[in-house]
Amino acid sequence: MLDPYQLTVHSLTLRQLASAEQLAEVTGQPVAEIEAGLEKAAADGAVVAARGNYMISPAGRALLDEAYPAAFTDIRASQEIADAMEAFETGVNKQVLALTTDWQTKEVGGDRVPNDHGDADYDAAIIDKLARVHEKTGKVLRPLAAADPLVDRFLDRIGGALTRAEGGETDYVSGVRVDSVHTVWFQMHEHLLRLTGRERPE
The missing domain is CATH 1.10.10.10 (Winged helix-like DNA-binding domain superfamily/Winged helix DNA-binding domain)
Known part of the structure; x- marks a missing residue:
């Protein structure tokens, strides 16, 4: 390490x-x-x-x-960790990116328009989906968390941001001036790429 x-x-x-x-x-x-x-x-x-x-x-x-x-020799040599990263990239990471887009925009009359956050039910549904993806992410990244405790720290910080968003502090979904779900997720993803020696997907 x-x-x-x-x-x-x-x-x-x-x-x-x-x-x-x-x-x-x-x-x-x-x-x-x-x-x-x-x-x-x-x-x-x-x-x-x-x-x-x-x-x-x-x-x-x-x-x-x-x-x-x-x-990170051992981490990079582990097939279990390689498989976990592949599951992360193709599954939960794409889901979080899609949900972030859904948070920032919404479909109206077949077009994507900025989300004015006037529909509390719409926003609450996205936060709920993010919470479920966060729970799944903990399971997907278990091999990485076992190898590097910083992974669990990122997951805890994302959980803290979700708690604040659920309590009405909606900047904690994707705000750039706070440790929002999106901000901390980006940091975690960058850390995982550096741990494993992978490139960020296009």
């Missing part, structure tokens, strides 16, 4: 401009540990500091490209 320094740099591939506190939310590392890692990474040229936030540099990406094969 990645060491704490590598994990800090890696977290900036999942949340591309972030503070130490925001990265701690992603990885679960102590903020002080992340701050130390970011300070070292900035000195190494692996990250760029920007007004209290950080972003990864080309040197940081090169560092990770070298680290991943050794850190």
